[in-house]
Amino acid sequence: MRPQPTLRAAVTSVLAASIALSAVSPAFAQRAVGQRPDIATDEGGLWAQSDKAELEAKTKAELNKDPDLTAYVRDVACKVAAGYCGDIRVYVMDRPYFNASMAPNGYMEVWSGLLLRVRSESELAFVLGHEVSHFAHGHSLATWRTLKSRSNVGMVLMLAGGGIVGSLLYLGVMSTVFSFSREQETEADRLGFESAVTAGYDPVAAAAIWRSLREETAASDFPKTRTQDTRASIFNTHPITPDRIAALEALAAGRTAPSEGERARYRAHIRKFLPAWLTDDLRRRDYGQTLHLIDQLTADGEDLGVLEFYKGEAYRRRRLDGDQNKALAAYVSASGRPDAPVAVWRELGDMLGKVGKTAEARTAWETYLAKAVDAEDRWLVEASLKKLNEGAES
Numbered sequence: 001m002r003p004q005p006t007l008r009a010a011v012t013s014v015l016a017a018s019i020a021l022s023a024v025s026p027a028f029a030q031r032a033v034g035q036r037p038d039i040a041t042d043e044g045g046l047w048a049q050s051d052k053a054e055l056e057a058k059t060k061a062e063l064n065k066d067p068d069l070t071a072y073v074r075d076v077a078c079k080v081a082a083g084y085c086g087d088i089r090v091y092v093m094d095r096p097y098f099n100a101s102m103a104p105n106g107y108m109e110v111w112s113g114l115l116l117r118v119r120s121e122s123e124l125a126f127v128l129g130h131e132v133s134h135f136a137h138g139h140s141l142a143t144w145r146t147l148k149s150r151s152n153v154g155m156v157l158m159l160a161g162g163g164i165v166g167s168l169l170y171l172g173v174m175s176t177v178f179s180f181s182r183e184q185e186t187e188a189d190r191l192g193f194e195s196a197v198t199a200g201y202d203p204v205a206a207a208a209i210w211r212s213l214r215e216e217t218a219a220s221d222f223p224k225t226r227t228q229d230t231r232a233s234i235f236n237t238h239p240i241t242p243d244r245i246a247a248l249e250a251l252a253a254g255r256t257a258p259s260e261g262e263r264a265r266y267r268a269h270i271r272k273f274l275p276a277w278l279t280d281d282l283r284r285r286d287y288g289q290t291l292h293l294i295d296q297l298t299a300d301g302e303d304l305g306v307l308e309f310y311k312g313e314a315y316r317r318r319r320l321d322g323d324q325n326k327a328l329a330a331y332v333s334a335s336g337r338p339d340a341p342v343a344v345w346r347e348l349g350d351m352l353g354k355v356g357k358t359a360e361a362r363t364a365w366e367t368y369l370a371k372a373v374d375a376e377d378r379w380l381v382e383a384s385l386k387k388l389n390e391g392a393e394s
């Protein structure tokens with residue numbers, strides 16, 4: 001028995017069915033605050049699935065358990081959710097992709113890749129407002145009902161009702177219920193914009209974050225990615241098109257801008273996660289995108305030691321022509337900043353050693369050993385230094 005391919009085929013069918021969705025009516029009335037559907041209804045079934053997915057999310061290794069960060073994101077979600085605040089539960093997941101999703105039962109995931117890419121609380125507020133409006137207007141249920149009326153209903157129900165647990169179920173069902181139509185996306189953009197602006201956020205932030213995601217896609221190392229549509233969520237089949245951005249720009253026209261220092265205030269909330277999240281981002285191996293992201297973060301003029309170190313890391317790992325020199329330049333620049341991670345001196349030593357700058361390599365490694373007192377890789381650097389000194393003597 002080979003259950004894997006069958007299951008994969010089922011998931012593929014669900015994905016194909018969701019991609020086939022075109023004009024799902026956004027006609028559902030706004031839900032009542034605190035409303036929980038009867039378990040006997042299709043909506044009740046959808047909630048039960050979401051409850052399961054939420055229970056699973058709580059056990060994931062990627063769940064970010066920092067209480068301050070979760071409280072902060074929840075606070076922003078509540079500002080734009082207004083009356084629905086009590087219906088929403090926020091989970092920050094350390095996953096390096098731009099993604100926010102809101103299940104029909106009010107369980108919201110916000111991924112670290114999103115928090116790393118939004119530049120201000122206003123941008124975060126717009127994206128969360130967009131998600132909350134999918135929830136408030138029952139878009140998932142509308143999608144679900146449309147899907148059930150299609151020929152793939154058997155596959156969908158098998159996945160939703162069968163005893164299959166784990167990420168495939170989650171991905172299959174969740175990608176289905178989060179596959180919103182073009183009309184629903186446009187509506188969620190408009191409603192997200194209105195709720196963020198009503199809560200006092202910057203009107204230009206909405207168009208800015210979608211534009212920025214498109215620019216990052218264009219900066220990919222991979223031609224295939226560059227020609228793909230940019231998506232606001234990994235579950236979302238509907239692309240961020242120029243007309244969506246234009247519609248948000250039109251909404252913002254003539255409205256006043258927010259207070260000074262918004263970006264700095266937002267950065268203060270995510271600062272301590274920058275090293276871990278940038279490390280995760282490098283694991284995607286799309287260094288063109290990571291470098292673009294780092295440039296964006298650098299433009300705000302803060303955290304330069306950390307950002308230049310990771311810029312060096314991106315070039316060092318990419319290894320295209322000229323990347324080694326760019327990595328070296330980034331490490332050298334980072335090493336002059338007060339917030340440089342200690343690892344910068346280890347990498348500097350490696351790189352200077354390779355290009356024959358023995359004396360400078362020695363200084364860099366000695367600096368590393370002096371600063372990284374508890375580092376697990378001290379023995380490696382000590383060995384490199386020993387080899388270098390022996391080479392110098394002979």
Ligand SMILES: [Zn+2]
Binds near residue numbers: 131134184188232236
């Ligand atoms: Zn959406």
